[in-house]
Amino acid sequence: LIRGPVLGLEASCDETATALLAPDGTILAEAVRSQLAEHTPYGGVVPEIAARAHLAHLPALADQVMREAGIGPADLGGIAATAGPGLIGGLIVGATFGKGMAIAHNLPFVAVNHLEGHALTARLPGLVEGGVDFPYLLLLLSGGHCQCVAVEGLGRYRRLGSTLDDAVGEAFDKSAKLMGLPWPGGPALEKLAASGDPTRFHLPRPMLGRPGCDFSFSGLKTAVAQSIPKLATDQDRADLAAAFQRVVAAVLADRARNALGMLPGATAMVVAGGVAANQSVRAALAAEASRAGLPLIAPPIRLCTDNAVMIAWAGIERLRAGWTDPLDHAPRPRWPL
Ligand code: KG4
Ligand code: ZN
Numbered sequence: 119l120i121r122g123p124v125l126g127l128e129a130s131c132d133e134t135a136t137a138l139l140a141p142d143g144t145i146l147a148e149a150v151r152s153q154l155a156e157h158t159p160y161g162g163v164v165p166e167i168a169a170r171a172h173l174a175h176l177p178a179l180a181d182q183v184m185r186e187a188g189i190g191p192a193d194l195g196g197i198a199a200t201a202g203p204g205l206i207g208g209l210i211v212g213a214t215f216g217k218g219m220a221i222a223h224n225l226p227f228v229a230v231n232h233l234e235g236h237a238l239t240a241r242l243p244g245l246v247e248g249g250v251d252f253p254y255l256l257l258l259l260s261g262g263h264c265q266c267v268a269v270e271g272l273g274r275y276r277r278l279g280s281t282l283d284d285a286v287g288e289a290f291d292k293s294a295k296l297m298g299l300p301w302p303g304g305p306a307l308e309k310l311a312a313s314g315d316p317t318r319f320h321l322p323r324p325m326l327g328r329p330g331c332d333f334s335f336s337g338l339k340t341a342v343a344q345s346i347p348k349l350a351t352d353q354d355r356a357d358l359a360a361a362f363q364r365v366v367a368a369v370l371a372d373r374a375r376n377a378l379g380m381l382p383g384a385t386a387m388v389v390a391g392g393v394a395a396n397q398s399v400r401a402a403l404a405a406e407a408s409r410a411g412l413p414l415i416a417p418p419i420r421l422c423t424d425n426a427v428m429i430a431w432a433g434i435e436r437l438r439a440g441w442t443d444p445l446d447h448a449p450r451p452r453w454p455l
């Protein structure tokens with residue numbers, strides 16, 4: 119039994135986030151502070167800057183969600199903090215802050231695997247009518263992670279495939295940079311692609327048609343790099359962006375089809391991660407899911423990208439199962455599901 123709202127804390131990468139969820143999973147309050155402005159001058163996330171920014175902002179964001187919900191720390195039923203995988207500085211900030219609150223207010227502490235947070239988001243009450251039952255296929259498509267996961271139960275995850283080189287978001291970001299777009303490149307590339315002709319440039323479609331559901335994007339990035347000298351006009355750039363996006367969507371759909379084949383009895387295809395914001399990617403995956411007679415579940419974007427709602431929710435699922443973690447639990451920069 120969980121005796122009060124659960125506070126979720128997320129500081130594993132470049133979003134500082136907090137959320138407060140009622141024991142039944144109702145979202146009472148949520149807050150996210152992006153560090154985009156701090157990292158943009160460097161064209162990527164700088165770990166030391168990230169850790170310091172988490173340290174500077176996490177306490178205020180925790181106060182903010184409790185204030186919005188009209189409760190104090192003594193009313194909480196537990197603390198759930200991301201303890202890995204991610205950048206170690208931020209993980210230490212988030213986990214240590216959470217442990218401090220747990221000690222001060224005698225609360226159960228849950229060390230949440232960030233990937234488990236993404237994996238369980240689809241089960242948040244109210245997201246899908248009737249809920250999502252195990253097992254389901256999770257496609258985790260972000261800047262740091264790119265994998266197909268069989269979600270078979272709470273704490274029961276089987277990685278079916280992952281990337282051999284770059285994550286798909288990384289491929290978007292690197293290709294966008296080559297096209298002269300600002301970081302993070304995914305959204306900018308999608309916008310540019312909207313006015314492009316995807317048939318003009320012929321790019322390789324890595325892994326397409328191969329068995330299994332691993333990914334590879336470095337060859338595609340190289341092909342984009344080789345096409346850059348041929349670009350003269352804005353239309354050329356848009357055409358290359360459109361070709362790139364089409365290839366990525368096709369490859370993801372192909373991999374998703376094989377992954378579904380590896381998980382008989384799947385109840386749904388679920389996407390998470392920033393790349394799930396891409397409309398072409400969503401459309402390609404939706405078509406694949408419907409071909410298999412399954413729904414595609416794509417949480418709202420704010421719950422697809424890094425957030426603390428998913429961490430609090432994973433904490434609630436674990437607390438319900440009676441699982442807590444000791445206060446000497448060590449954050450882990452690498453922590454496969
Ligand atoms: O999940 P996320 O916010 O953070 C982590 O990487 O953990 O994902 C960010 C990634 C970036 O690589 C970004 O370029 C990509 O998601 N992204 C997109 C779009 N929006 C974000 N990629 C393609 N199309 C988009 N609309
Ligand atoms: Zn993430």
